[in-house]
Each structure stands twice: as C-alpha cells, then as structure tokens.
Amino acid sequence: MKNSKNVNMSAADKNAQRLEKMRATLQRLEDTAAQILEKGDSMTPADRMQLLQLLNIAYHKTGKIQDIASIDGSVTCGFCEKMRACAANNPLLICGYCYAAADAYKEASWRRHKLNARILSSVLFTEEELKTLAIPAMRCRINEDGDIANVTHARNVLRIQKTHDYIKFGFWYKNVPAVNEALRLEGITCRADLPQNVTFVQSSVLIGIPAAPAWFTDIVFTVWPTEELTLQAIAAGSYECNGRKCMTCGFNCYHAAARRTGKAQHVAECLRCNAAQRARILEAYNAYITNKRSA
Numbered sequence: 001m002k003n004s005k006n007v008n009m010s011a012a013d014k015n016a017q018r019l020e021k022m023r024a025t026l027q028r029l030e031d032t033a034a035q036i037l038e039k040g041d042s043m044t045p046a047d048r049m050q051l052l053q054l055l056n057i058a059y060h061k062t063g064k065i066q067d068i069a070s071i072d073g074s075v076t077c078g079f080c081e082k083m084r085a086c087a088a089n090n091p092l093l094i095c096g097y098c099y100a101a102a103d104a105y106k107e108a109s110w111r112r113h114k115l116n117a118r119i120l121s122s123v124l125f126t127e128e129e130l131k132t133l134a135i136p137a138m139r140c141r142i143n144e145d146g147d148i149a150n151v152t153h154a155r156n157v158l159r160i161q162k163t164h165d166y167i168k169f170g171f172w173y174k175n176v177p178a179v180n181e182a183l184r185l186e187g188i189t190c191r192a193d194l195p196q197n198v199t200f201v202q203s204s205v206l207i208g209i210p211a212a213p214a215w216f217t218d219i220v221f222t223v224w225p226t227e228e229l230t231l232q233a234i235a236a237g238s239y240e241c242n243g244r245k246c247m248t249c250g251f252n253c254y255h256a257a258a259r260r261t262g263k264a265q266h267v268a269e270c271l272r273c274n275a276a277q278r279a280r281i282l283e284a285y286n287a288y289i290t291n292k293r294s295a
C-alpha cells in the first residue's frame with residue numbers, strides 16, 4: 001500500500017515532469033524564432049509565415065476578460081522596463097504596481113508574451129500574411145499584458161485589426177508616440193479614418209491623474225488610489241470599471257461608443273494594492289494636488 005509520502009512524491013514528480021516538458025516546448029519555440037529572426041533580410045516567405053504561427057493568441061475561458069481573445073505584448077519589452085525603472089522613483093507611476101510583472105511566476109505566459117513582442121516588434125508583416133491569423137473570439141484585447149514595444153509592433157497590430165474587421169478590438173496602450181507614428185505610417189491621420197472595429201484605450205501613466213488624450217484616443221483609462229477617489233471620478237462623469245468582468249459592464253472598452261461623442265470618454269478603476277503601497281501613493285497624490293493648487 002502506498003503511504004502518503006509516496007503519493008506526494010509522485011505528485012511532485014508529475015509536476016516536475018510537466019514543468020520540464022513545458023520548458024522544453026517553450027525553448028523550442030524561442031529557438032525557432034531566434035533562428036528565423038537571425039536571417040534578417042534573407043528570410044523567406046515560408047519563414048515569415050512560420051514566425052506568425054509562433055504568435056500566442058489566447059482565448060480566455062474565465063477571469064475578467066472571459067470570452068475575449070488577447071494578443072499580448074510583454075512586460076519585458078524596452079518600453080515597459082523603462083517605465084518600471086522610472087516607477088522606482090515615482091510612487092504615482094502605475095507601472096510600479098504592474099499586475100502582469102508581479103505574475104512573473106507564470107512562466108508559460110511570461111515567455112509566450114515575450115516571444116509575441118519579439119516577433120511583432122522585429123518584422124513588419126503584410127496584410128496578406130496577417131489575415132491568416134486565427135483569432136478565436138469576436139472580441140480581442142490588445143495588450144492584456146505588456147504594451148506596444150515600438151512602431152513596428154503598433155503597425156502590425158493596426159494591420160491585424162484591419163484584416164480582422166469582423167472582430168471588435170480593445171487596443172490598450174501607454175506608448176502613445178509609437179501608436180501615433182504607426183497610425184501616420186498606415187495612412188490614418190484623422191478621427192474619421194480610425195477603424196470602426198477598434199476602441200483606442202489610453203492608459204493613464206499616473207495614478208489618479210487622467211492622461212491628456214491623444215487625438216486618436218477613445219477612452220482614457222485611469223486607476224485611482226482609493227475607493228473614495230474612484231467614486232468621486234465616477235460622480236464627475238467617468239464610466240466605472242468594476243475590474244471584475246468585461247461582460248458584466250457590456251464590453252464598454254470594445255465598442256468605440258465614445259468616438260461618436262467626439263471626445264474621449266474617461267473610465268475609472270480603483271487600484272488593487274496593499275495598505276503600505278496605498279499610503280505611499282496617497283502621500284504622493286496629496287502632495288501633487290497641493291502643488292497643483294498653489295501653482
């Protein structure tokens with residue numbers, strides 16, 4: 001008869017085996033991508049298609065974005081890393097409380113997203129190539145994790161949205177300059193030209209301080225330091241993101257309704273953090289408000 005120690009050992013062994021297998025698969029995908037990317041200009045059409053097949057397009061069965069697909073960037077991209085480095089000296093920078101970076105222990109998604117960012121920021125794919133991508137839902141979030149790494153990444157995202165115009169996209173970004181430049185290079189220069197199937201969601205970089213919307217932004221998404229300040233923002237006209245499930249809010253960030261009003265809509269969410277972090281943020285926030293009033 002097996003004793004409980006043996007049963008536990010066997011479960012641990014199984015887990016270790018699963019982990020090893022998962023790591024071997026990820027390593028194979030990363031090595032394949034690296035070998036193709038190394039070819040640079042001598043990449044063949046078949047190489048480019050193989051790279052596209054390495055992209056991770058997720059379908060979320062549960063959680064906040066249940067029934068939504070996502071094409072994620074990576075919190076390890078240069079843009080995100082710079083933002084987190086700056087956050088070390090500024091408690092109001094939202095990147096210092098990045099849920100995705102804190103989830104680094106989820107090795108599989110961490111590495112798949114890193115690969116996504118590497119591929120999408122290195123090669124500008126054609127519309128013919130991108131229309132072969134299978135997106136397994138009628139709504140798709142760009143960047144549930146990570147951000148736009150560079151202009152090439154943003155152009156690929158815009159082309160994916162164009163070639164999948166039957167899907168509604170919520171396109172999240174902090175990297176406004178990269179998206180702005182990508183829009184210009186893709187020939188989109190005014191609000192009337194913006195794709196109808198995309199809602200442009202600009203995340204405010206500072207906690208409790210709504211960003212000035214870029215010309216193409218439909219929604220400014222701001223995270224507030226406390227419940228009270230979140231409720232004040234909602235009372236002042238912000239739409240409430242309860243942060244639990246997009247389906248219960250009617251997918252506000254996916255139907256570009258704000259664009260029809262001619263100005264960006266504000267969405268407010270309360271920051272999830274611990275008490276010590278909240279106290280530090282509030283101190284910086286109150287100092288900012290006091291300085292602003294006396295300026």
Ligand code: SF4
Pocket residue numbers: 240241242243244245246247249250251252253254267
């Ligand atoms: S406002 Fe609604 S659609 Fe947007 S992130 Fe929050 S729950 Fe999701």
